[in-house]
Amino acid sequence: MDEKRDLARELARQHYSQGDPLGWFEDLYNQANRDFETIPWADRAVNPHLAAWCDRESLPRPGARVLVVGCGLGDDAEYLAARGAHVTAFDLSETAIGWCRERFPESTVDYQVANLLDFTGRYDLVVEIYTLQAMPLDMRARAIDAVAELSNELVIICRGRDESDPPGQLPWPLTPADIHQLESKGLAIVRFEDFDDPFDPGKRRFRVHLRR
Numbered sequence: 009m010d011e012k013r014d015l016a017r018e019l020a021r022q023h024y025s026q027g028d029p030l031g032w033f034e035d036l037y038n039q040a041n042r043d044f045e046t047i048p049w050a051d052r053a054v055n056p057h058l059a060a061w062c063d064r065e066s067l068p069r070p071g072a073r074v075l076v077v078g079c080g081l082g083d084d085a086e087y088l089a090a091r092g093a094h095v096t097a098f099d100l101s102e103t104a105i106g107w108c109r110e111r112f113p114e115s116t117v118d119y120q121v122a123n124l125l126d127f128t129g130r131y132d133l134v135v136e137i138y139t140l141q142a143m144p145l146d147m148r149a150r151a152i153d154a155v156a157e158l159s160n161e162l163v164i165i166c167r168g169r170d171e172s173d174p175p176g177q178l179p180w181p182l183t184p185a186d187i188h189q190l191e192s193k194g195l196a197i198v199r200f201e202d203f204d205d206p207f208d209p210g211k212r213r214f215r216v217h218l219r220r
């Protein structure tokens with residue numbers, strides 16, 4: 009896992025120095041050449057914190073319009089579609105979206121290549137997992153506002169830290185202030201969970217449910 013993260017961080021460093029801080033995602037997927045082992049977040053399974061949340065909250069409702077932001081290789085989107093939601097899922101990386109379509113040829117998910125900062129619409133439920141934390145810190149405020157604008161209801165699953173903790177290296181954990189920024193866009197926190205990840209001990213996670 010550390011080697012995978014090292015490659016991702018090295019590509020990110022190169023793209024940052026070229027003034028193209030989001031370009032490393034496409035580069036990484038492209039270099040992976042369909043090898044899941046190269047992608048640090050390619051678990052080939054639904055995120056367990058999402059699945060547990062869906063079970064507990066009985067969400068999304070069948071027929072709900074759901075948006076998956078930064079969908080990566082599509083496992084979360086497919087899971088939500090299998091629960092009966094109408095799912096749109098987008099990612100900045102054309103290669104990632106091509107890979108999703110190849111993996112799930114019978115899928116009902118509407119996969120799109122798009123940048124969160126340009127995406128528009130309003131969805132019953134938006135699912136954001138590990139994307140905000142992977143975007144550059146100087147884009148974070150804009151990215152959080154963009155997620156809020158898309159959401160009637162929102163679940164965020166991310167790394168967490170206190171405001172007083174240093175951001176460390178990529179991925180940069182979100183802070184409570186990042187989450188509270190969503191409230192200024194008309195969303196209210198339904199539940200804010202802050203826990204040590206039982207599947208990845210030592211990693212602090214936030215799982216936050218918000219509603220307009």
Ligand SMILES: C[S@@+](CC[C@H](N)C(=O)[O-])C[C@H]1O[C@@H](n2cnc3c(N)ncnc32)[C@H](O)[C@@H]1O
Binds near residue numbers: 030034049055139
């Ligand atoms: C750390 S990965 C997480 C992927 C997936 N959500 C998961 O949990 O497996 C972040 C994903 O967000 C995508 N991404 C990063 N910035 C984005 C942006 N501005 N708009 C859309 N997708 C973006 C990347 O290409 C990558 O697939």
